[in-house]
Amino acid sequence: MYEFIAFYIFAISTVVLFGITVMSKNVLYAMTSLAGGMVMISGFFFLLGADFLGVVQLIVYVGAVMALYAFAMMFFDATKDIKEKHQNPTLTIVLGALMALVFVFIFSAPIIGENIEALYPVVEGVGNAQAVGMVLFTKYLVPFELAAVMLLVAMIAGIILAGKKMDHSLTTHDDAVDEVLHHRFESESDAIHDAEKIADRAEREGAGK
Amino acid sequence: MESLVYIALFAPFVGSLFAGLFFARSPKSILVGVVNPALIGVSFLASVALAMHVAEFGAVHVTMMDWISMGGLNIPFGFLVDEVSVTMMLVVTLVSTVVHIYSNGYMDHDKSFNRFFAYLSAFVFSMMILVMSDNLAGLFIGWEGVGVCSWLLIGFWYHKEDKPFEENPSISPSWAANEAFIMNRIADLGMLVGIFLIYWNVGSLQYNVVFDALPNLADGLLVGIAIALFIGAMGKSAQFPLHTWLTDAMEGPTPVSALIHAATMVTAGVFLVIRMSPLYSMEAVSGVSMFIAALGTFVAFYAASMALIARDIKRIVALSTLSQLGYMFAAAGLGAYWIALFHLAAHAFFKALLFLGAGNVMHAMDDELDIFKMGGLRKVMMGSYIYMGIASIALAGLPFFAGFYSKDAIIETAFNEGTYLIWIMLVITAGMTAFYSFRQVFFSFHGEERWKPLGFNPHDMYKYVLVAMAPLAILAISFGWFMDGYKAFITKNLPAYEMSDHTHHIAWLLGALVVLFAVIGIWIAYRKYAGKGAMAWQRDEKVENSFIYKLLENQYYVPHAYDRFIVQPYIVASDKFWEWDNKIVDGTVDTIAKTIYDAGDKSRTMQTGNLSTYLNWMGAGALLLIVAAAISAVIG
Amino acid sequence: MIGVSHYLILSGLLFSIGFVGVLRRKNLLMLFFATEIMLNAVNIAFAAIGNYYGDLSGQMFAFFVIAVAASEVAVGLGLLIVLYKKYGSLDLEVIANMKG
Numbered sequence: 001m002y003e004f005i006a007f008y009i010f011a012i013s014t015v016v017l018f019g020i021t022v023m024s025k026n027v028l029y030a031m032t033s034l035a036g037g038m039v040m041i042s043g044f045f046f047l048l049g050a051d052f053l054g055v056v057q058l059i060v061y062v063g064a065v066m067a068l069y070a071f072a073m074m075f076f077d078a079t080k081d082i083k084e085k086h087q088n089p090t091l092t093i094v095l096g097a098l099m100a101l102v103f104v105f106i107f108s109a110p111i112i113g114e115n116i117e118a119l120y121p122v123v124e125g126v127g128n129a130q131a132v133g134m135v136l137f138t139k140y141l142v143p144f145e146l147a148a149v150m151l152l153v154a155m156i157a158g159i160i161l162a163g164k165k166m167d168h169s170l171t172t173h174d175d176a177v178d179e180v181l182h183h184r185f186e187s188e189s190d191a192i193h194d195a196e197k198i199a200d201r202a203e204r205e206g207a208g209k
Numbered sequence: 210m211e212s213l214v215y216i217a218l219f220a221p222f223v224g225s226l227f228a229g230l231f232f233a234r235s236p237k238s239i240l241v242g243v244v245n246p247a248l249i250g251v252s253f254l255a256s257v258a259l260a261m262h263v264a265e266f267g268a269v270h271v272t273m274m275d276w277i278s279m280g281g282l283n284i285p286f287g288f289l290v291d292e293v294s295v296t297m298m299l300v301v302t303l304v305s306t307v308v309h310i311y312s313n314g315y316m317d318h319d320k321s322f323n324r325f326f327a328y329l330s331a332f333v334f335s336m337m338i339l340v341m342s343d344n345l346a347g348l349f350i351g352w353e354g355v356g357v358c359s360w361l362l363i364g365f366w367y368h369k370e371d372k373p374f375e376e377n378p379s380i381s382p383s384w385a386a387n388e389a390f391i392m393n394r395i396a397d398l399g400m401l402v403g404i405f406l407i408y409w410n411v412g413s414l415q416y417n418v419v420f421d422a423l424p425n426l427a428d429g430l431l432v433g434i435a436i437a438l439f440i441g442a443m444g445k446s447a448q449f450p451l452h453t454w455l456t457d458a459m460e461g462p463t464p465v466s467a468l469i470h471a472a473t474m475v476t477a478g479v480f481l482v483i484r485m486s487p488l489y490s491m492e493a494v495s496g497v498s499m500f501i502a503a504l505g506t507f508v509a510f511y512a513a514s515m516a517l518i519a520r521d522i523k524r525i526v527a528l529s530t531l532s533q534l535g536y537m538f539a540a541a542g543l544g545a546y547w548i549a550l551f552h553l554a555a556h557a558f559f560k561a562l563l564f565l566g567a568g569n570v571m572h573a574m575d576d577e578l579d580i581f582k583m584g585g586l587r588k589v590m591m592g593s594y595i596y597m598g599i600a601s602i603a604l605a606g607l608p609f610f611a612g613f614y615s616k617d618a619i620i621e622t623a624f625n626e627g628t629y630l631i632w633i634m635l636v637i638t639a640g641m642t643a644f645y646s647f648r649q650v651f652f653s654f655h656g657e658e659r660w661k662p663l664g665f666n667p668h669d670m671y672k673y674v675l676v677a678m679a680p681l682a683i684l685a686i687s688f689g690w691f692m693d694g695y696k697a698f699i700t701k702n703l704p705a706y707e708m709s710d711h712t713h714h715i716a717w718l719l720g721a722l723v724v725l726f727a728v729i730g731i732w733i734a735y736r737k738y739a740g741k742g743a744m745a746w747q748r749d750e751k752v753e754n755s756f757i758y759k760l761l762e763n764q765y766y767v768p769h770a771y772d773r774f775i776v777q778p779y780i781v782a783s784d785k786f787w788e789w790d791n792k793i794v795d796g797t798v799d800t801i802a803k804t805i806y807d808a809g810d811k812s813r814t815m816q817t818g819n820l821s822t823y824l825n826w827m828g829a830g831a832l833l834l835i836v837a838a839a840i841s842a843v844i845g
Numbered sequence: 846m847i848g849v850s851h852y853l854i855l856s857g858l859l860f861s862i863g864f865v866g867v868l869r870r871k872n873l874l875m876l877f878f879a880t881e882i883m884l885n886a887v888n889i890a891f892a893a894i895g896n897y898y899g900d901l902s903g904q905m906f907a908f909f910v911i912a913v914a915a916s917e918v919a920v921g922l923g924l925l926i927v928l929y930k931k932y933g934s935l936d937l938e939v940i941a942n943m944k945g
Contacts, residue, residue: 003847004847007851007852008846011855014859015855015858015859015862017926018859018863018882019862019905020861021866021878021879021882021883022693022862022863022866022875022878022879023868023869027874027875030875030878031878034878034881036924037882037885038881038885041885041888041889044852044855044889044892044893045888045889045907047847047893048892048893048895048896049896050892050895050896050907051902052904053888053892053904053907053908055945056908057888057911060568060911060914060915061881061885061911061914062917065881065915065918067878068918068919068922069874069918069922072874072922072925072926074873075887075926075929076929076935078872082872082873082875082936083936084869084872084936085871085919085938086869086871086889088825089869090866091825092868092869093865093894095825095828095829095832095864095865095868096861096862096864096865096868096874097861098834098836099828099835099860099865100857100858100861100863102832102835102836102839103835103853103854103856103857103858103860103861104833104854104856104857104858105839106838106839106842107850107853107854107857108850108854109842109843109857124938131901132904132905132908135901135905135906136905136908140905141907143905143909147908147909148911150912150913150916151882151912151915151916152890152919153916154915154916154919154920155919156920157919157923158918158920158922158923159922159923160923161923161924161926161927162922162923162926162927192918196846204927602876818941818942819937819938819941820937820940820941821870821871821937821938824867824868824876825868828864828867828868831864
């Protein structure tokens with residue numbers, strides 16, 4: 001009963017929150033509701049006994065990813081509503097509805113492979129975190145290391161992509177960004193000093209990180 | 210000896226490549242004009258050496274390499290130089306050498322001089338393969354090579370316009386070339402069938418293997434093979450009803466005509482029959498042999514009759530070739546293979562001479578072919594006159610000239626075999642031959658100078674050309690004197706044909722009869738055409754309007770009949786098929802293409818350059834995949 | 846009782862919401878949000894099925910999905926910033942410069 005109530009609360013709230021994410025015009029609303037939805041999803045993980053996964057979900061998604069989005073948002077104008085031309089809203093709805101329908105149809109059907117045996121069964125008598133650790137660092141060690149490398153690569157890529165020419169005025173097209181960055185470029189009207197300063201800043205930034 | 214065989218065979222090929230690869234696009238090159246005849250000459254010398262070797266030690270058989278070897282089929286690329294093929298090699302290379310030198314003069318002003326030599330040498334090479342091959346497959350390669358080269362050469366002046374049939378019975382060089390090629394293709398099908406029949410039943414195409422196996426084959430099969438091969442020979446040697454291409458082939462340059470008629474093409478059919486003599490002399494196929502003799506006789510007479518009234522100088526010579534080929538087939542059909550081969554060689558010499566002489570006349574008369582417009586040319590063209598005279602005497606078969614011995618032997622054979630109808634026809638034809646050949650000589654070289662009012666300015670050929678023709682003239686006179694020696698040489702390979710005692714006794718009488726007919730023919734021609742002044746020849750309206758004249762002039766309406774009953778229906782059918790092709794085949798293809806184009810046009814709008822649109826399409830695709838997965842899960 | 850199919854259906858529904866977002870959104874940032882939703886929906890399915898079979902593989906996959914999502918966000922946001930600097934907008938309509 002407890003699980004029943006919890007599931008439905010989480011289910012309804014995730015659907016509603018994600019619905020807001022998808023439909024909202026405001027970036028901040030969308031992001032906030034997305035973060036909320038992520039928290040709710042971690043609830044499912046706890047329900048499913050995957051405590052560790054739930055914690056990871058909270059830390060990585062809500063903590064790191066959403067924080068990253070929030071930081072990124074600083075570059076973009078988050079206060080303005082997003083104007084989007086929706087050329088064919090019916091098509092979108094129809095396709096989405098069909099998709100949902102098909103999924104419901106597929107998943108409500110009885111699962112065929114009932115007799116699958118667990119490859120890495122849940123270890124009895126230990127906590128979820130411990131069990132996960134045992135599997136992750138034995139059977140999934142190589143993928144784990146690879147994932148670590150991938151994250152490292154992603155981090156470097158992120159730094160380079162976002163940090164390159166950070167203070168070079170590429171954003172003059174956009175009024176808002178221009179406004180924000182304006183004061184920094186005022187003092188650097190001399191183009192000859194520009195490159196020097198960029199190099200300096202890059203150095204400082206590198207040291208800072 | 211082996212190297213000599215290869216030299217004889219490949220020297221023309223090297224010449225062809227030399228002219229074709231290095232000079233095809235360059236202007237007239239003296240080098241080509243020297244090197245190519247020289248190479249053919251080398252081939253001739255090699256042939257002479259081989260002939261002496263063969264006479265002393267017998268046949269030379271070499272295998273160059275394995276050509277086709279798969280499964281049960283094994284055809285080596287081998288060459289057989291025996292008495293028969295060496296005769297052919299000598300004839301071919303000698304005539305070709307003269308023709309090559311002659312071409313230097315004849316094609317002097319032609320802008321495609323080098324191309325001509327490339328084709329000419331290739332022609333000789335093809336013929337050499339044909340005669341030298343030791344198997345039917347190699348012979349067929351040469352056979353087809355000769356066909357291709359003749360097509361190239363007859364259509365050498367392919368840029369000439371088509372003319373209506375009434376104006377020019379052979380329409381245009383390209384038309385004539387196509388006609389020759391297509392006629393030969395029809396016959397080649399028969400030839401191929403024959404070769405396949407032999408292969409299926411014998412399992413080999415080597416002459417010696419085939420000949421050894423022949424007695425074991427069923428009679429019906431032998432007859433089938435004989436007929437099929439003879440159909441091939443009929444096409445190549447222009448026997449009725451596949452003869453029309455030969456006279457139309459006169460559209461080619463004259464040296465080509467000389468080559469085709471004397472050495473490299475029409476003789477191939479006779480050669481095939483002689484080569485397959487073990488087959489044709491069998492008891493089982495005597496009917497076919499008889500048919501060959503009868504057809505040959507008929508063609509001899511038929512062609513001679515057309516030559517009686519022909520006005521085109523080259524056409525007369527061409528028809529005489531046709532007639533003489535008839536003689537050869539008559540001899541071969543009656544079993545006198547060596548006589549046929551002897552006549553082939555003798556004919557090659559005087560016919561080449563005749564053609565080259567006619568070429569001289571043509572050259573002098575600015576390519577005018579109508580003998581009615583000539584006359585009295587003897588004064589300006591003495592050299593050519595002498596050559597033409599010698600060749601015509603030889604052709605007419607006057608005593609002690611080459612044609613006398615060989616033709617007389619054929620006629621004697623017909624008598625000896627007891628086929629008196631053939632004999633009579635051949636005797637009459639001999640008279641006609643004498644008449645038309647001298648008619649042509651008298652028309653062009655004697656009588657009134659009808660070309661004067663027409664504004665021609667004739668001049669004789671270059672000296673070196675006339676000198677180069679001398680060997681042919683000498684052989685046209687003297688070749689018959691070697692008949693006994695040749696008989697001893699050739700009968701080592703071919704069946705010796707002996708006259709019966711009875712025939713032997715009256716041989717002089719038969720010969721005298723032939724000569725009498727010939728002399729009468731010449732005398733009529735002289736009376737009619739050689740006079741001057743009051744005696745001069747006048748066109749006779751009554752004769753020219755008579756039925757027989759019209760019949761002969763229109764070549765017995767055979768070309769008309771072909772046009773009417775084969776070509777026209779074929780054109781109509783082709784038009785219909787073309788329409789269907791347009792609608793059905795092209796229509797189908799076009800519809801497919803159009804559908805794809807339309808689909809492209811429609812789907813191009815997908816490519817908006819907008820990622821959102823792409824995402825939508827991708828989403829639709831993903832949905833489709835998921836639906837497909839769901840459906841397959843339900844079904845499976 | 847709540848069975849595995851409940852979770853799966855929920856996962857499907859969330860995935861569809863993300864799908865609608867992908868189809869609907871023109872703003873790249875919002876498209877990222879939508880893909881996050883879809884990834885999370887898949888994670889729920891992994892966890893649910895893992896739980897159903899008593900197998901930890903499901904959770905492992907969910908971990909890796911989270912790792913991939915995190916990398917994707919890091920790189921993707923970097924790219925977005927570059928794009929934004931270049932075009933002054935994240936709207937696909939504006940960014941589109943290929944004309945079909």
